[in-house]
Amino acid sequence: xxxxxxxxxxxxxxxxxxxxxxxxxxxxxxxxxxxxxxxxxxxxxxxxxxxxxxxxxxxxxxxxxxxxxxxxxxxxxxxxxxxxxxxxxxxxxxxxxxxxxxxxxxxxxxxxxxxxxxxxxxxxxxxxxxxxxxxxxxxxxxxxxxxxxxxxxxxxxxxxxxxxxxxxxxxxxxxxxxxxxxxxxxxxxxxxxxxxxxxxxxxxxxxxxxxxxxxxxxxxxxxxxxxxxxxxxxxxxxxxxxxxxxxxxxxxxxxxxxxxxxxxxxxxxxxxxxxxxxxxxxxxxxxxxxxxxxxxxxxxxxxxxxxxxxxxxxxxxxxxxxxxxxxxxxxxxxxxxxxxxxxxxxxxxxxxxxxxxxxxxxxxxxxxxxxxxxxxxxxxxxxxxxxxxxxxxxxxxxxxxxxxxxxxxxxxxxxxxxxxxxxxxxxxxxxxxxxxxxxxxxxxxxxxxxxxxxxxxxxxxxxxxxxxxxxxxxxxxxxxxxxxxxxxxxxxxxxxxxxxx
Amino acid sequence: xxxxxxxxxxxxxxxxxxxxxxxxxxxxxxxxxxxxxxxxxxxxxxxxxxxxxxxxxxxxxxxxxxxxxxxxxxxxxxxxxxxxxxxxxxxxxxxxxxxxxxxxxxxxxxxxxxxxxxxxxxxxxxxxxxxxxxxxxxxxxxxxxxxxxxxxxxxxxxxxxxxxxxxx
Numbered sequence: 001x002x003x004x005x006x007x008x009x010x011x012x013x014x015x016x017x018x019x020x021x022x023x024x025x026x027x028x029x030x031x032x033x034x035x036x037x038x039x040x041x042x043x044x045x046x047x048x049x050x051x052x053x054x055x056x057x058x059x060x061x062x063x064x065x066x067x068x069x070x071x072x073x074x075x076x077x078x079x080x081x082x083x084x085x086x087x088x089x090x091x092x093x094x095x096x097x098x099x100x101x102x103x104x105x106x107x108x109x110x111x112x113x114x115x116x117x118x119x120x121x122x123x124x125x126x127x128x129x130x131x132x133x134x135x136x137x138x139x140x141x142x143x144x145x146x147x148x149x150x151x152x153x154x155x156x157x158x159x160x161x162x163x164x165x166x167x168x169x170x171x172x173x174x175x176x177x178x179x180x181x182x183x184x185x186x187x188x189x190x191x192x193x194x195x196x197x198x199x200x201x202x203x204x205x206x207x208x209x210x211x212x213x214x215x216x217x218x219x220x221x222x223x224x225x226x227x228x229x230x231x232x233x234x235x236x237x238x239x240x241x242x243x244x245x246x247x248x249x250x251x252x253x254x255x256x257x258x259x260x261x262x263x264x265x266x267x268x269x270x271x272x273x274x275x276x277x278x279x280x281x282x283x284x285x286x287x288x289x290x291x292x293x294x295x296x297x298x299x300x301x302x303x304x305x306x307x308x309x310x311x312x313x314x315x316x317x318x319x320x321x322x323x324x325x326x327x328x329x330x331x332x333x334x335x336x337x338x339x340x341x342x343x344x345x346x347x348x349x350x351x352x353x354x355x356x357x358x359x360x361x362x363x364x365x366x367x368x369x370x371x372x373x374x375x376x377x378x379x380x381x382x383x384x385x386x387x388x389x390x391x392x393x394x395x396x397x398x399x400x401x402x403x404x405x406x407x408x409x410x411x412x413x414x415x416x417x418x419x420x421x422x423x424x425x426x427x428x429x430x431x432x433x434x435x436x437x438x439x440x441x442x443x444x445x446x447x448x449x450x451x452x453x454x455x456x457x458x459x460x461x462x463x464x465x466x467x468x469x470x471x472x473x474x475x476x477x478x479x480x481x482x483x484x485x486x487x488x489x490x491x492x493x494x495x496x497x498x499x500x501x
Numbered sequence: 502x503x504x505x506x507x508x509x510x511x512x513x514x515x516x517x518x519x520x521x522x523x524x525x526x527x528x529x530x531x532x533x534x535x536x537x538x539x540x541x542x543x544x545x546x547x548x549x550x551x552x553x554x555x556x557x558x559x560x561x562x563x564x565x566x567x568x569x570x571x572x573x574x575x576x577x578x579x580x581x582x583x584x585x586x587x588x589x590x591x592x593x594x595x596x597x598x599x600x601x602x603x604x605x606x607x608x609x610x611x612x613x614x615x616x617x618x619x620x621x622x623x624x625x626x627x628x629x630x631x632x633x634x635x636x637x638x639x640x641x642x643x644x645x646x647x648x649x650x651x652x653x654x655x656x657x658x659x660x661x662x663x664x665x666x667x668x669x
Contacts, residue, residue: 051654167572171526171565174558178533181555190551193536216600223596224589390628394620395642397600402612402646406656414604418597425593429584430515430522448554456548 003130010357013058014365022063023362027370028377030070035078035381037222037389039396040088041071041312041329042438043214046207047403049336057340058358064336065316065359066366068329069121072272072312073374076113076305077381081106089272089308092280096293096300103296107240110378115248116255116302118371120309123259124266125363128317132360135321136346144453145464149474151447152465153481154324157268158436160481168432176437179204180444187452199412206441207407210332212417213434215400217424219393241375244298251302254283258303262310266326267318272311279307313363320356321346324443328435331442508591511583518584519573523566530562595627611661617643 013019033044045064052060075090080097093113100109142150155173162169182193183203194200258279265275283303284293293300315326316333323344325331337344342352349356404417427434440447458464465475534542537552537559544550585593599619606615621639624630650656 050656165569165572167565167568171523171562171569174562174565175526175529177558178529178555178562181533181558185551188551190540192540192551192555193533195536220593220597223592224585388628390624390630391620391638393596394623397596397603398616398620398642398646401604401607401616402650402658405607405612405658409657411608411659414607418601418604422597426518426522430518432522451554452549460544460549 003133006133006353006357007129007361009353010359010361011365013354013358014062014361019059019062019358019362020365020369022059023066023366023369024373026063026066027070027073027366027373030067030072030370031074031077031374031377031381032070032384033067034071034074035385036392036396037078037084037218039399040214040218041068042327042332043211043400043403044071045329045332045336046210046407047215047399049207049332049339050403050406052336053339057337057342057352058355060336060340061333061355061359062362062366064333065362066370068312068333069363069366069370070373071329072121072309073114073117073370074381075308076117077110077374077378078385080109080113080301081382082385089276089312090304091273092276092304092308093301095280095304096295096297099294099296100298100301105296107237108244108298109301111241111244111375112248112298112301113305114371114374115245116258116305117309118367119255120259120262120306120311121313121363121367124263124310124313125360125367127263127314128320128363129360132317132321133349135317136349139322139346140350141470142346144450144457145467145471146474147450148447148454149465149471149478150322150324151443151450153474153478154268154318154443155436155440155447156478156482158433158439160484161268161274162433162436162485163274164431164433166485168430169436172427172432172434173436173440176440177444177447179209180206180441181448186445186449199410202408202410204416204441205407205413206335206438207332208404208413208416209420209441210328210438211400211404212420213424213427213438214328215396215403216417216421217428219396220421220425221428222389223393247298248302251299254279254287254299254303255306257282257286258306259310262307262312263314265307266311266314268326272308272315272327275311276304276308280304316363319344320348320359323348323446325439328438331439335442508588509586511581511585512587512590513584514577515582515584516573516577516580519576520570523569523573527563527566527570530559530566533559533562535559599623607659609661611664612658613643613647614661614663616646 029048030041030044033039033041045067048064048067052063055063072089075085076093076097079085079090079093080101083094083098085091085094097109097113100106158173159166159169178193180203183191183201185192191201261279261282262272262275265278266272280293280300280303283299284290287293287299289297289299312327312329315330317326319325319330319334323334323346325334334344342348342355400417401414404413405411407413424434454464458467464471466472533555537556540552541550542552542556544553599622603615603619606619609615617639619639620642621632621635624635624638625632628635650658
């Protein structure tokens with residue numbers, strides 16, 4: 001078992017006092033980010049990324065990935081106590097979590113949510129440990145056409161698995177690609193779409209876009225709803241934790257389904273949010289207490305949390321093994337890798353063993369630290385939520401402005417952040433998906449490079465995407481996913497007239 | 502008593518917004534295509550030209566924008582759903598425009614002073630806090646940010662005359 005040996009080596013790297021401190025710090029910051037409206041995993045990490053430039057890559061990724069775990073945990077707190085999802089993936093947690101809190105069972109709901117999160121994350125990390133090296137090994141054989149096909153698959157799956165209008169997904173995604181192309185073309189050195197502006201030569205930084213879209217946009221949305229926090233208080237003590245843990249094994253089937261849904265949706269870029277809804281829906285159908293869902297059923301808290309965490313964690317698998325992130329937050333982490341001078345992709349497992357296995361080991365440790373931290377500090381974070389929004393909102397805008405400025409030390413970025421903020425507000429209200437746009441902005445250059453190289457190999461013929469079974473099957477799957485939503489009306493018509501067929 | 506933020510007259514319908522956004526997408530896509538065409542969007546002797554990939558990106562944006570535009574026009578005839586009501590829009594504007602002024606302020610007086618003033622004014626006018634409390638919160642955030650970035654992380658942020666007068 002090579003993986004186990006590498007993992008043990010990873011633990012040796014991750015288990016230093018300094019890294020444990022960073023884990024603790026990261027989790028606390030992450031929960032804070034998850035609890036506050038307007039700050040989420042993606043833009044929270046984007047804001048803090050510049051602070052890690054001077055750290056070693058391993059310490060930096062441990063800090064940032066722990067912020068991510070913390071944010072995943074933190075979303076549940078606001079959902080259950082305040083009926084306000086702190087993160088989109090904890091929307092489904094409000095359905096049963098908040099009714100439980102109203103019945104005075106907030107402690108149980110929180111314990112169930114945190115433990116469910118932990119279980120989901122744990123199984124996803126186990127999967128990453130064994131599957132990621134295999135995927136990376138396999139991907140070493142990939143050439144430019146294969147890579148482009150994988151990018152195509154990743155983006156087409158947004159269209160195929162998205163819930164809203166496929167045209168909106170395509171438009172938002174292509175906007176990301178177009179923005180990624182702005183600036184100097186690395187191959188020919190020509191300036192694209194800068195229209196004579198020297199400041200635009202740098203291009204659009206996706207970190208600025210993330211801070212604007214998710215940060216400022218979210219603040220504007222929250223302001224519109226005229227948010228007033230009316231929360232339930234919660235006390236978690238050892239007795240509540242113990243009695244909840246004794247009930248949890250009953251939900252083993254729901255948990256397994258949640259883990260499977262989450263891992264699948266995380267690896268393919270479906271993301272944590274649809275995974276949590278799907279898991280909740282499946283649990284409601286399959287559970288014998290299904291009719292009680294929505295009225296404060298513990299199983300209805302466990303199901304979405306397990307899936308959301310499994311998805312959030314397994315989104316790191318394609319990022320590590322292929323260099324293709326499965327979620328906006330994973331995309332920000334990938335941006336971090338590039339800034340620290342690491343080349344994401346399968347070679348990472350060969351050339352940067354310490355980094356990869358240090359990160360994987362820190363996922364195990366980070367989630368254990370996370371579980372302990374959230375179980376012990378809930379009252380503290382609930383108290384933070386009682387700070388009125390008219391204090392929190394300007395402070396978050398200030399934090400976002402500082403974060404946008406530090407990306408490139410440029411004022412233009414702060415103005416762009418405001419522009420992206422308006423875009424984020426309008427997109428959110430009109431159901432334009434933002435995840436594919438952010439991923440396109442991050443991967444645009446790499447996708448274009450692999451496309452160009454593939455085209456060079458074939459002298460401009462698209463047939464290279466079908467030249468052998470490997471690239472051919474990836475491309476075919478991508479096209480199938482792309483066409484899927486457009487076939488839906490046909491499928492519906494076919495179903496409506498079964499006799500006609 | 503009716504509060505201004507409870508005003509629920511629709512300002513703009515969802516369909517109108519859909520049309521506006523689709524039109525903006527179309528314009529953007531056209532701009533991308535135009536600039537890519539200028540750079541050369543075809544095949545040169547040494548491979549694809551600079552505008553090759555972006556040209557098709559722009560084309561796809563234009564096509565999907567057209568579809569969304571038509572869908573928006575058809576929706577406009579059928580349903581009149583409100584995108585935002587007057588009251589909530591007022592709230593959003595109350596946050597957004599001061600934030601724009603704040604960003605302008607960063608450029609003029611530096612980020613620390615601008616942040617202090619912005620937080621304090623936000624609390625006074627939107628949160629109805631006393632000047633004393635608002636000033637205290639604003640000042641402590643500003644000071645903390647200053648220490649955090651200039652001292653501990655040594656990341657220089659935009660500074661203005663106040664910092665210069667104090668010798669930074």
